[in-house]
Amino acid sequence: MSLTADEMWARSSFLTRLVASSATISEAAGDIIKAVMTDGDLKVINKSAVGQPIDVQTEADRAAQYIIEKSLQLKFDNKLTIIGEEEVTSEVERRESGFSTDVLALEDRLPAEFKAIKPEDVVVWVDPLDGTSEFAAKSRGREPKLNQVTVLIGIAYKNRAIAGVVHQPYYNGTESRTVVGIVNTGVIGLNVISQFDEKVVVTTASHSTDAVKKAIEALEKANLADRIEKVSGAGFKVLKCLEGATAYVFASHGCKKWDTCAPEALLVAAGGTLTDISGRPITYAANVQHPNTGGVLATAPTVNHDSYVNAIPDDVKAFLPETPVVTSKQ
Numbered sequence: 001m002s003l004t005a006d007e008m009w010a011r012s013s014f015l016t017r018l019v020a021s022s023a024t025i026s027e028a029a030g031d032i033i034k035a036v037m038t039d040g041d042l043k044v045i046n047k048s049a050v051g052q053p054i055d056v057q058t059e060a061d062r063a064a065q066y067i068i069e070k071s072l073q074l075k076f077d078n079k080l081t082i083i084g085e086e087e088v089t090s091e092v093e094r095r096e097s098g099f100s101t102d103v104l105a106l107e108d109r110l111p112a113e114f115k116a117i118k119p120e121d122v123v124v125w126v127d128p129l130d131g132t133s134e135f136a137a138k139s140r141g142r143e144p145k146l147n148q149v150t151v152l153i154g155i156a157y158k159n160r161a162i163a164g165v166v167h168q169p170y171y172n173g174t175e176s177r178t179v180v181g182i183v184n185t186g187v188i189g190l191n192v193i194s195q196f197d198e199k200v201v202v203t204t205a206s207h208s209t210d211a212v213k214k215a216i217e218a219l220e221k222a223n224l225a226d227r228i229e230k231v232s233g234a235g236f237k238v239l240k241c242l243e244g245a246t247a248y249v250f251a252s253h254g255c256k257k258w259d260t261c262a263p264e265a266l267l268v269a270a271g272g273t274l275t276d277i278s279g280r281p282i283t284y285a286a287n288v289q290h291p292n293t294g295g296v297l298a299t300a301p302t303v304n305h306d307s308y309v310n311a312i313p314d315d316v317k318a319f320l321p322e323t324p325v326v327t328s329k330q
């Protein structure tokens with residue numbers, strides 16, 4: 001006899017409940033992102049300091065951050081440590097209390113260690129809108145590639161990314177999809193491709209630097225990159241690695257922990273790897289500095305991660321040190 005949704009919730013551990021709620025909340029955030037786009041006034045601001053490269057934020061980033069944090073804290077009695085890209089400023093009335101029964105169905109496969117996780121053991125990393133440069137492309141006179149926009153909710157335990165929700169509000173035009181992964185448990189919402197006719201390497205479309213270019217050139221020389229695709233968003237680039245690309249390479253410190261936590265967990269759950277550019281694991285402790293100072297290197301399932309790490313030139317690696325863990329608030 002099959003269980004009702006409420007019965008599935010009642011028998012589930014905290015982690016499965018958190019991921020199931022995050023999946024549905026990411027979809028509510030996706031609705032809000034689409035509503036802002038339909039409204040047409042993105043209220044774009046530039047977050048970067050004077051003299052620094054442009055770093056845009058829109059009303060959709062702010063409103064999506066708000067609904068994600070408020071809904072998660074309401075559902076879990078304000079017990080969560082949440083670190084988000086944006087401040088919780090743009091008020092939205094809606095609270096999402098739903099959850100995904102597809103995710104709750106993963107409970108039976110959850111490792112015993114994960115079943116024992118409590119709210120105080122996790123850090124939730126939220127990027128309410130990843131790929132803002134695409135979302136706001138019209139403000140710079142360009143048509144946006146909206147399928148590159150994602151909502152990212154990542155869960156870290158013992159400093160490692162263990163579960164991730166990647167929601168694509170415009171997966172197929174206006175149709176959305178939600179992809180979820182829990183490490184050592186499973187992936188839902190996407191068919192993972194792990195055989196490759198050519199080596200496609202994805203990298204940034206909007207934040208290139210000399211080091212980013214140098215790393216890509218080195219991979220081309222080592223026959224590890226037959227074709228380069230420049231696309232936006234860390235979430236979208238990792239989805240690419242699950243659907244035919246071989247690697248995601250970003251030799252820059254601009255990407256943050258909320259960009260990589262959910263994608264990393266999803267990729268690892270599918271059998272892939274995500275580290276910094278030197279092959280070091282990325283730490284998601286609550287007191288870690290937010291920038292991924294060591295860069296990002298992700299490889300698809302079945303790809304030899306070390307071969308990519310080894311091909312990155314030493315001077316590029318030296319320029320991208322491991323992220324320090326700090327004790328003071330940043």
Ligand SMILES: Nc1ncnc2c1ncn2[C@@H]1O[C@H](COP(=O)(O)O)[C@@H](OP(=O)(O)O)[C@H]1O
Binds near residue numbers: 206234252254255
């Ligand atoms: N130099 C930089 N300054 C600010 N953000 C950067 C950056 N380089 C990368 N990022 C962030 O990393 C994510 C992926 O970047 P890219 O699309 O260039 O690969 C984006 O997240 P957001 O869109 O959530 O801000 C982007 O803002």
Ligand SMILES: [Mg+2]
Binds near residue numbers: 055056057085132
């Ligand atoms: Mg941003």
Ligand SMILES: [Mg+2]
Binds near residue numbers: 129130233258
């Ligand atoms: Mg981002």
Ligand SMILES: [Mg+2]
Binds near residue numbers: 061085127129130
């Ligand atoms: Mg963002």
